[in-house]
Amino acid sequence: MLTQAYIEKILDYAVSCKVDYAEVFFEDAERTRVDLVDSEVSKCSCTRESGIGVRVFRGLECEYLYSADTREEKVFRLLKEYLGTGGVFGKRTPLSAMTPHRIAVYRMIPGSMGLQRKIGLLTEIVKAGKSEESCIVQGRAGYLDTDQRVQIANTDGIYAEERRMRTRVRLLMTAKDDREGDRQTCFAGPGAMCGPEFLEDGRLTEHAREAAQNAKNMLGAKPCPVGRMPVIIASGFGGLFFHEACGHSLEGTSVANGCSEFAGKIGTKIASEKVTLVDDGSVAGEWGSLGIDDEGILTRKNVLIESGILKGYLLDRMDAKRMGLKPTGSARRESYRFAPVSRMTNTYIAPGTDKFSDMLGSVDKGVFVKDINAGSVDPLTGEFNFNTGEAYLIEKGEITVPLKSATLIGTGREILPKVDMVSDDFALGQGYCYAGSGQIPIGAGQPAVRITEMTVGGKEL
Amino acid sequence: MTGVWEETNVRNFIRRLKEEGFEHIRLSVNSRKTLFLAVQCQKVKTYERGNSRMYAVEAVWDGEYCCASANSLDEGDEMIRRLKETAGIFGSREFPDKIRESRDYRGQRWRTIEKEEIAECLRYAEREALSCEKADFVERCEYQQYEETITLLDEDLNYLADDDGDCTFTIRVSARDGDSVSAATKLAVVDIKEREEFLRTVQDLARRAAKHARFGLHGKKLLSGSYPIVLENCVMAEFIGHYLPIFYAENIRQNSSVLTGKEKTQAGCRFLRIEEDPFSVKGTRRRRIDDEGTPVSGKILIKEGVFEASLYNKKSAAEAGCKSTGNGFKPDATADIGTGVTNVILSSEKDVFAIKEMIRASEGGVYITKVEGMFAGADTESGDFSLLASGNRIENGQVCTAVRQFTISGNICELWKDIEMIGDDPVCRMTGAACVVSPTVRVKSLMVSGE
Numbered sequence: 001m002l003t004q005a006y007i008e009k010i011l012d013y014a015v016s017c018k019v020d021y022a023e024v025f026f027e028d029a030e031r032t033r034v035d036l037v038d039s040e041v042s043k044c045s046c047t048r049e050s051g052i053g054v055r056v057f058r059g060l061e062c063e064y065l066y067s068a069d070t071r072e073e074k075v076f077r078l079l080k081e082y083l084g085t086g087g088v089f090g091k092r093t094p095l096s097a098m099t100p101h102r103i104a105v106y107r108m109i110p111g112s113m114g115l116q117r118k119i120g121l122l123t124e125i126v127k128a129g130k131s132e133e134s135c136i137v138q139g140r141a142g143y144l145d146t147d148q149r150v151q152i153a154n155t156d157g158i159y160a161e162e163r164r165m166r167t168r169v170r171l172l173m174t175a176k177d178d179r180e181g182d183r184q185t186c187f188a189g190p191g192a193m194c195g196p197e198f199l200e201d202g203r204l205t206e207h208a209r210e211a212a213q214n215a216k217n218m219l220g221a222k223p224c225p226v227g228r229m230p231v232i233i234a235s236g237f238g239g240l241f242f243h244e245a246c247g248h249s250l251e252g253t254s255v256a257n258g259c260s261e262f263a264g265k266i267g268t269k270i271a272s273e274k275v276t277l278v279d280d281g282s283v284a285g286e287w288g289s290l291g292i293d294d295e296g297i298l299t300r301k302n303v304l305i306e307s308g309i310l311k312g313y314l315l316d317r318m319d320a321k322r323m324g325l326k327p328t329g330s331a332r333r334e335s336y337r338f339a340p341v342s343r344m345t346n347t348y349i350a351p352g353t354d355k356f357s358d359m360l361g362s363v364d365k366g367v368f369v370k371d372i373n374a375g376s377v378d379p380l381t382g383e384f385n386f387n388t389g390e391a392y393l394i395e396k397g398e399i400t401v402p403l404k405s406a407t408l409i410g411t412g413r414e415i416l417p418k419v420d421m422v423s424d425d426f427a428l429g430q431g432y433c434y435a436g437s438g439q440i441p442i443g444a445g446q447p448a449v450r451i452t453e454m455t456v457g458g459k460e461l
Numbered sequence: 462m463t464g465v466w467e468e469t470n471v472r473n474f475i476r477r478l479k480e481e482g483f484e485h486i487r488l489s490v491n492s493r494k495t496l497f498l499a500v501q502c503q504k505v506k507t508y509e510r511g512n513s514r515m516y517a518v519e520a521v522w523d524g525e526y527c528c529a530s531a532n533s534l535d536e537g538d539e540m541i542r543r544l545k546e547t548a549g550i551f552g553s554r555e556f557p558d559k560i561r562e563s564r565d566y567r568g569q570r571w572r573t574i575e576k577e578e579i580a581e582c583l584r585y586a587e588r589e590a591l592s593c594e595k596a597d598f599v600e601r602c603e604y605q606q607y608e609e610t611i612t613l614l615d616e617d618l619n620y621l622a623d624d625d626g627d628c629t630f631t632i633r634v635s636a637r638d639g640d641s642v643s644a645a646t647k648l649a650v651v652d653i654k655e656r657e658e659f660l661r662t663v664q665d666l667a668r669r670a671a672k673h674a675r676f677g678l679h680g681k682k683l684l685s686g687s688y689p690i691v692l693e694n695c696v697m698a699e700f701i702g703h704y705l706p707i708f709y710a711e712n713i714r715q716n717s718s719v720l721t722g723k724e725k726t727q728a729g730c731r732f733l734r735i736e737e738d739p740f741s742v743k744g745t746r747r748r749r750i751d752d753e754g755t756p757v758s759g760k761i762l763i764k765e766g767v768f769e770a771s772l773y774n775k776k777s778a779a780e781a782g783c784k785s786t787g788n789g790f791k792p793d794a795t796a797d798i799g800t801g802v803t804n805v806i807l808s809s810e811k812d813v814f815a816i817k818e819m820i821r822a823s824e825g826g827v828y829i830t831k832v833e834g835m836f837a838g839a840d841t842e843s844g845d846f847s848l849l850a851s852g853n854r855i856e857n858g859q860v861c862t863a864v865r866q867f868t869i870s871g872n873i874c875e876l877w878k879d880i881e882m883i884g885d886d887p888v889c890r891m892t893g894a895a896c897v898v899s900p901t902v903r904v905k906s907l908m909v910s911g912e
Contacts, residue, residue: 031795033796033797034550035797037715040552041550041551041552042711042715043796043797043799044528044547044550044551044797045528045529045530045795045796045797046528046529046530046543046546046547047515047529047530047531047795048530048531048532048533048536048539048540048543049515049531049532049795050532050533051513051532053511060504060506061504061505061506061507061508062506062507062508063507063508063509064507064508064509064510064511065509065510065511066509066510066511066512066513067511067512067513068512068513068514068515068532068533069512069514069533078510078512082508082510082576114546115546115547115550116546116550119550137716138715138716140715174716183716183842183843185842224847226685226868226870226908226909226910227685227910227911227912228912257501257598257600258598259598259600259635337495337511337513339507339509373837373838374836374837375834375837376833376834376836376837378644378833380600380635380642380644381642381643381644383833383849383851383865383866384849385833385834385837385838385848385849385868386834386837387834387837387838387847404843404845405838405840405843405845405847406847406868406870407834407837407838407847407848407849407868407870409849409866409867409868410866411866434836455866455867455868455910455911456910457838457847457848457849457867457868457869457870457910458847458870458908458910459847459870459871459908460908461685461686461687461908
């Protein structure tokens with residue numbers, strides 16, 4: 001880690017270059033990644049990476065400089081070359097230590113469990129999945145753990161340190177029907193803000209078995225129908241639907257310059273009254289959490305939509321400054337190579353009161369989406385898409401045949417008012433979001449929801 | 462030119478590895494420089510500069526392959542601990558070869574340019590876009606530049622050095638008319654050193670982005686059904702770029718490619734050609750060796766529609782009992798070696814057509830100018846895709862009404878087989894680290910889901 005005196009020297013230099021605000025971000029991260037195909041290690045990387053990022057504001061201009069080489073002479077050469085030669089009298093608030101939320105819940109640090117042990121546990125998990133169903137012909141797993149230590153300090157006087165530990169396992173089980181030649185792969189991707197003891201949690205084996213059963217259930221999947229129809233999205237990572245349908249459009253990156261369909265709509269009704277959308281980066285142990293954001297602001301529970309009414313946005317310092325609002329503890333970045341911008345953390349729909357069985361029973365013909373692969377959105381037009389992982393046809397209130405993957409589309413303003421049922425079950429899933437400041441871990445969750453009608457991008461008329 | 466092989470800490474570290482008993486040492490040093498500048502409302506919005514470096518070691522410890530990486534050699538003990546820890550975890554892995562002859566292929570791709578000079582060009586582009594009819598706002602007006610240098614060293618300090626990099630300009634313009642809003646993005650690889658040409662390019666892209674955004678206004682929805690389709694060059698390039706992993710031998714072996722078991726069979730129409738050409742002037746990639754030190758080479762992937770060749774790195778080649786094709790690339794500097802490509806080019810082995818002819822031949826069809834959702838909605842294992850699309854209806858032999866909010870669905874091999882015409886307008890698009898060159902294509906039909 002950098003000494004506080006060194007950090008202060010950087011901040012002092014920055015303010016002497018006529019900047020309004022300066023911030024230092026340092027990280028030292030260790031990462032282990034292992035890919036397993038059946039019981040064979042196909043890829044493995046063990047990496048340690050550290051670096052520094054210095055960001056300054058001059059009015060509404062943001063300058064960001066980063067370097068993997070954190071030696072003083074290298075960093076100051078960069079600062080002098082791009083910030084100027086300094087020499088102007090500038091003031092800053094003396095640094096004062098702040099304590100982040102205690103978010104990482106860990107028993108072990110990643111380095112304390114040997115690589116062989118990690119691979120051994122992963123192999124057992126894959127084996128359990130493969131032996132669950134005789135039709136499973138391949139089991140794959142991807143393991144990732146990170147131990148990231150960050151320091152954040154700025155000219156507003158914030159000084160914070162945080163240790164962020166995350167572990168995740170991606171499990172893919174492939175089933176094959178020898179007679180038909182059909183192959184189906186299903187996926188589970190649990191992750192948490194914890195150490196490698198995650199691998200010893202028996203629930204991973206359950207995930208592997210469930211992925212195997214799902215793959216078996218998907219054998220014989222039929223082409224998805226085309227056209228507009230009711231859609232039910234299951235609880236859990238189905239919440240990615242809202243991440244795409246409105247989450248990105250509520251980030252300062254889009255809202256601050258008016259490039260979002262929801263810009264300037266605070267206080268207006270943008271969704272059905274059944275919808276309450278929350279982004280909360282302060283949930284202990286959750287994959288998308290962090291104790292302080294990457295600008296040194298405590299993460300918090302941000303209610304974005306309450307009973308259909310737009311209540312707020314996710315804002316980093318610069319976008320908040322542009323909008324004359326306060327930042328919301330939502331600034332995130334992949335690493336020191338990226339300047340932080342407003343991003344989601346754990347985003348979810350609050351549970352409702354409807355029963356899943358009633359929801360299902362209400363649909364004459366539609367699609368039940370049990371799992372979502374991923375999606376994307378254009379915040380300006382609000383046009384979003386998400387691709388189904390595991391999906392089934394609903395006929396006369398019953399789940400019938402499995403459906404091949406399809407993309408479902410809509411715009412936020414069109415679809416959010418059509419969420420007419422929200423069930424009382426709730427789960428949070430884990431994944432990644434790829435956007436302006438890189439790839440970051442996110443949580444997405446919801447109870448099961450029903451959308452009265454949306455376009456299903458199938459293959460069969 | 463100087464290189465990392467002359468740096469004392471690098472030489473000392475390799476010496477230390479030898480003293481510790483490591484053999485077959487291969488040190489890979491990846492250095493990256495970046496510059497990013499964005500203008501909005503005639504003011505600089507963001508300016509970013511940075512340098513990073515990553516050292517990756519492969520070696521043999523106690524008779525077993527091992528590897529680890531770090532961005533500093535100061536923590537040498539840590540790196541050695543991690544190397545020893547990975548020894549023996551790989552079932553089988555080729556040991557790194559010695560470098561026979563030191564070679565330096567670097568071409569110095571970095572353009573030294575002042576911030577204000579770039580900003581001035583971007584302001585010009587923004588003004589040009591906003592001068593167009595119905596143009597409302599320039600959401601992105603960005604210049605980006607990077608240079609990546611890769612140096613491989615063996616235990617005797619023999620080296621291979623290569624580099625790559627480019628400069629790109631991106632503009633996204635929104636058009637507005639009443640309640641209707643539409644946006645279009647245009648980008649191109651540019652050379653800012655040639656200022657007049659650079660200004661001409663950004664002007665052209667700015668105007669085209671504004672025009673396309675205007676064309677997208679008041680977009681109508683389509684009725685579901687099967688339509689003749691014309692895929693614009695950049696859309697087809699995006700398809701090819703996304704589906705490149707289907708040619709990777711590791712994926713074919715693991716049954717995670719739609720081309721598994723289809724070697725030497727018809728995978729496209731009889732005049733479809735897809736090749737990798739690292740030396741093509743049409744492409745922007747300039748690598749001469751891959752990340753494993755194997756020379757890159759040209760190869761035909763699909764010839765007359767027949768799937769001809771897979772792409773190998775050293776590991777997948779050893780598993781198949783053949784030689785690497787020079788396609789051992791890392792997806793990022795910290796990752797294990799995977800498979801990658803340089804320049805991939807789609808072309809016709811027969812006639813090529815002007816876009817007007819292709820439009821005329823597609824009466825009642827749809828001209829697709831944009832697809833979204835490729836990352837999730839196009840599966841390389843089955844080849845199936847289902848994507849959000851937008852474009853224009855084709856009526857009376859012309860591109861007319863804007864259409865949006867529909868999906869197109871199909872399978873990549875079926876799409877290749879259904880290609881009926883290939884255009885004369887190749888465009889180059891970056892997809893990850895690869896450069897894909899593709900012209901516009903006319904496809905017999907695709908399923909559309911709309912109203």
